[in-house]
Amino acid sequence: MALCRGAGLLLRTLLPGNPLLFPAACRTQSSVSGVLVPWTSLTSPPWPEQMPPVCEVEDARRQAAVVSTVNGSIERQDYGRLFAVVHFASRQWKVTGEDLILIENHVEAGCGETIRMEKVLLVGAEDFTLVGRPLLGRDLVRVEATVIEKTESWPKVHMRFWKRHRYQRKMIIVQPQTVLRINSIELAPRLS
Amino acid sequence: MVFLSLSCWIRSRGPDRYWKIQEIVKNAKHFRGRKNRCYSLAVKAVRRAFVYATKGRRLKKRYMRTLWISRIAAASREHGMKYPVLMHNLTKSSVQLNRRVISDMAITEPRSFLSLAKVARARQQEGFRAALGDGKEPVGVFSRVVLLQ
Numbered sequence: 001m002a003l004c005r006g007a008g009l010l011l012r013t014l015l016p017g018n019p020l021l022f023p024a025a026c027r028t029q030s031s032v033s034g035v036l037v038p039w040t041s042l043t044s045p046p047w048p049e050q051m052p053p054v055c056e057v058e059d060a061r062r063q064a065a066v067v068s069t070v071n072g073s074i075e076r077q078d079y080g081r082l083f084a085v086v087h088f089a090s091r092q093w094k095v096t097g098e099d100l101i102l103i104e105n106h107v108e109a110g111c112g113e114t115i116r117m118e119k120v121l122l123v124g125a126e127d128f129t130l131v132g133r134p135l136l137g138r139d140l141v142r143v144e145a146t147v148i149e150k151t152e153s154w155p156k157v158h159m160r161f162w163k164r165h166r167y168q169r170k171m172i173i174v175q176p177q178t179v180l181r182i183n184s185i186e187l188a189p190r191l192s
Numbered sequence: 193m194v195f196l197s198l199s200c201w202i203r204s205r206g207p208d209r210y211w212k213i214q215e216i217v218k219n220a221k222h223f224r225g226r227k228n229r230c231y232s233l234a235v236k237a238v239r240r241a242f243v244y245a246t247k248g249r250r251l252k253k254r255y256m257r258t259l260w261i262s263r264i265a266a267a268s269r270e271h272g273m274k275y276p277v278l279m280h281n282l283t284k285s286s287v288q289l290n291r292r293v294i295s296d297m298a299i300t301e302p303r304s305f306l307s308l309a310k311v312a313r314a315r316q317q318e319g320f321r322a323a324l325g326d327g328k329e330p331v332g333v334f335s336r337v338v339l340l341q
Contacts, residue, residue: 047320054321083301085293092293094300121289122304129304131311134288156249159242168239 070128074187079125082185084143087119087135095143095182107178109147115180117143123187142186149179260291267298271309281312284319 037043073079083096089103109115120141123130130136158171213231219241220227220234227233265275282289287308298305 085289085297092290094293094296121287121293124301124304126303129307131287131307133286156245157242158246159239160246161239161243170242 070130073125073127079127079187081125082187083124084120084141084185085122086117086143087121088117092121095185097182097184099182100148101145101180101182103178103180104153104175105178106176107147107150107180111147111150113147114183115145115147117145123185140188142184142188144183144186145180146183147178148181149177151177151179153177257291260295263295263298264291267295267302267305268309271306273309273313277316278309278312281315281319282308285311285315287311 081096083094086093086095088101089105089107091103093101095101107115118138120136120143121132121134123136123141130140153175156173156175158173159168161168216238217229217231217234219238222228223234223237225233227237261275264278268275268278289308294305294308297308
């Protein structure tokens with residue numbers, strides 16, 4: 001008893017960093033076996049342990065059913081109001097029929113001319129959505145708009161001022177603006 | 193008696209003082225206190241207002257983006273996903289919608305947002321399957337890990 005206590009003390013002084021000799025981490029008999037490590041957020045991976053099995057036949061069947069339903073409703077033209085996400089003038093706009101868009105720059109078309117917006121990212125109706133990766137085809141969607149008004153913005157003041165340095169600069173910024181009215185969004189039949 | 197040199201003593205000391213003052217004070221008409229009337233106080237207040245407007249135009253872009261991100265995060269958590277997972281998987285599926293449009297769709301077009309969340313979830317599962325694989329080593333590789341299992 002004394003011998004083993006002395007040996008233990010000796011070993012502790014010789015190797016103070018050995019965690020197995022620290023009494024707090026060492027249990028001779030316990031119900032939990034194995035390496036005792038506290039449970040942290042990195043103990044188990046963040047995804048669920050069991051992945052759902054992949055059945056390719058069923059997936060293909062479901063996809064074919066969805067595509068045929070959407071094709072049918074497009075051919076019958078019974079989808080109601082369509083909305084589209086269009087990339088125009090370096091911005092993305094969520095657009096429906098008959099709505100107005102204010103663009104903060106000059107558009108190369110005269111007043112009253114019709115414009116077709118070609119970069120369509122997404123088209124949606126009440127029952128289906130067509131998501132482009134990243135764009136939808138030109139023969140699939142047609143978004144038409146008319147140029148209504150070409151004006152200038154109200155004069156914005158750009159002022160810089162440093163206190164105690166006698167520095168101030170004032171500039172008036174007037175930007176050209178264009179107002180577009182979206183006439184219609186049309187879907188062509190035939191999806192693959 | 194005729195006073196001929198009286199007319200030589202009349203000077204015109206800047207005929208447009210009123211309009212120069214009005215140019216600045218008209219920008220301060222909706223301010224509180226004497227700075228909406230008195231020129232010396234109005235000059236300082238108007239200068240601060242213009243500088244704050246200039247700085248605010250740059251900050252507005254940052255605030256709007258934060259707002260869109262928090263809205264998308266809230267909407268994706270309703271569908272059991274987190275914001276970084278959703279955006280990362282959408283970019284991996286080459287869907288290049290920006291945060292403004294996705295947050296508008298989360299508010300006004302909930303079903304389309306759900307379809308985007310499903311696209312992201314499917315891409316996430318594909319990524320996990322590709323990463324975890326069958327649990328077997330690739331052909332031609334021999335390692336102790338597989339032997340010991």
